[in-house]
Amino acid sequence: MTGPVVVGLDGSPASVTAAWWAAREARDRHLPVLLLHSWTTQPLDVPIAQEAFSRKRYGDQVLQRTEAELLHRYADLTVARELVSVPASQALLEHSERAGMLVLGSRAHGSVSSFLLGSISLHVLGLTQCPSITVRADEPVVEAGWGHPGAADRDEVVVGVQQVGPDADPLLEFAFTTAELHGAPVRVVKALPPSALVSPHALFTGQADSRYEVEERTRLAATLTPWREKFPEVLVEAHVAVGPAAQVLLSASGRGRLVVVGRRRHPAHYTWKLGPVAHAALHHLPCPIALVPHD
Incomplete structure (x- = not known):
């Protein structure tokens, strides 16, 4: 940077x-x-x-x-x-x-x-x-600093990934760089849409169809592999859950010291839009929120 x-x-x-x-x-x-x-x-x-x-x-x-x-x-x-x-x-x-x-x-x-x-x-x-x-x-953690005991209950860099693959790279780069800088773990959050509840078993248990969930976890793991290799000292937790993306991110950010979300770039200065995940994070999360533009 x-x-x-x-x-x-x-x-x-x-x-x-x-x-x-x-x-x-x-x-x-x-x-x-x-x-x-x-x-x-x-x-x-x-x-x-x-x-x-x-x-x-x-x-x-x-x-x-x-x-x-x-x-x-x-x-x-x-x-x-x-x-x-x-x-x-x-x-x-x-x-x-x-x-x-x-x-x-x-x-x-x-x-x-x-x-x-x-x-x-x-x-x-x-x-x-x-x-x-x-x-x-x-x-409250502005004074405490990243390593201060008073901030021990908020020690993660949380990053919401809506699309795995190259679109997620700017968000992951910012999250991993920040985490390495401060000796913090990274929690990577991926929401599975409610439509993932497709089988009778899934509807009964409230859990996503196992094949679909396994595929999404595998894709997320593949996306994270080069970042794990580039930042070997950073602890990484993949968090995959069913539900609206904003709701899943809010639920997963309880230990967030910084929450990273994405925002697509816009070609014209008179065109701008923040998605529902960014809006939810800005309005409801108590910690600093990083909006990272991506293509």
Whole structure:
């Protein structure tokens, strides 16, 4: 991974928590951090005057204060600041073309409102060219760190794989790289559609037809083989279950320290869409969520 870790920053607790998470990740990956603030896209609840000068001054203060906090935590971190006048969504999407990852804050569990508000936030997440991570304001493991005993009950990198084969490679690369970096295991989740309950025995027991399940497990194992070989120190657990993909992923993510889901790239900036699995993860999972674009 190359390019800076770009953080959308507005001074709210959510965005500051995202900056802390991004700083630790950037330090561990030996990447610089870029703090980005759009003075024309500020939270509606920020008690500042509406004059342009006041808004610019507020933005500059937010950037300077956060930079100082990050350097106090990680003295060897490289941090840059950028105050822009273009809409935040435009600035973030432009930076995503050369960033290593993009990090946004989310105000609370069950909400995707953040540095960007509502549909704007989803618009950015649906169009970024690099992996994008959302971090909640109440994220408890930002302070704890990956190896801290207080975070022992959330120690996995969970990755949802909807299609085995080449389409899964960007997700698996991000998940395995992150897991190796932090000494964490990877849980690879594959949902079998309810239509897998095809035989009378399957309908009675609630388990997928054994032949179909064996075939899917074999395909998943084949997909994971090169990643196991490339990352021999990473423990891998394949999790296969019947049900809607979003439901299966949520159920399997109880120990997730980071959950990785995929998002298909879109050819035009005016076309964006997040699938049901990404929506469910963003709205319901308490841990940071990584959306990784793929073809």
